[in-house]
Amino acid sequence: MKKIQGTEYTPLIEQVNPYQQLWKVRVKLDPNEDGTIEYMEEEFDHIPTEDEIKKYVIAHYNAMCNDVIQSGLKYNDEIVWLSLENQHNYKMIYDYAMLNDDIFPIKIKLGDALNPEYYQFESIEEIKGFYNSIIKHINDTLCDFWSKKDSIDWSEYGI
Structure with a gap:
């Protein structure tokens, strides 16, 4: 490709x-x-074949969606890298914070590998806001790409 x-x-x-x-x-x-x-x-x-064309086009949209999910969110003007591992880690931190408010402060790394920025959360409200922004970003991105895939004009491919 x-x-x-x-x-x-x-x-x-x-x-x-x-x-x-x-x-x-x-x-x-x-x-x-x-x-x-x-x-x-x-x-x-x-x-x-029709199946090969559809698989290629859909796979491309899925890859673009994953890229936007991983690197398209900013929090406090810094990129939040949302690899699957980081998504899991942020969920674990959120869940633990909801059960135990004695873990504060919590520090996370934002930015990219070359320009890391560290952010420290001091309260449950901050963690909720951060985690809610992650969930909203993922959901908005998925909805956007579902819409894009649903609106593909396959007739442009002779299908």
């Missing part, structure tokens, strides 16, 4: 070499400020 630049007229599926049966399937990304459009593109050495 690679990223390419195109226009609104770039076909989402096209045979690029009839002698080698080379086909390309593309997923349209957001337009750039200069009017060009980026696409993610996958090559097939055969005519892709």
Whole structure:
């Protein structure tokens, strides 16, 4: 899979070499400020089946959704890295704090690996606010990508 630049007229599926049966399937990304459009593109050495096209397109949206979940949340203007491990850790901290208010202060690392920022929570209310922002971010992101997947015009792929 690679990223390419195109226009609104770039076909989402096209045979690029009839002698080698080379086909390309593309997923349209957001337009750039200069009017060009980026696409993610996958090559097939055969005519892709309807099932292969759908699996590729859906897998791409799922990967984009995961990326937004992992790195799309900010708390106090710092990135909250929401890997599955961190999501589990934040849930564990939240659950424990709800049962035992004697664990404060709690310190967590925000930012990215190159620019870490440490934040210290002093109360249950702060932990609730932080954890609620995580849940809202994940839910909003899932809903957004469900909507995007539901609105795919498969006819643009000849399906």
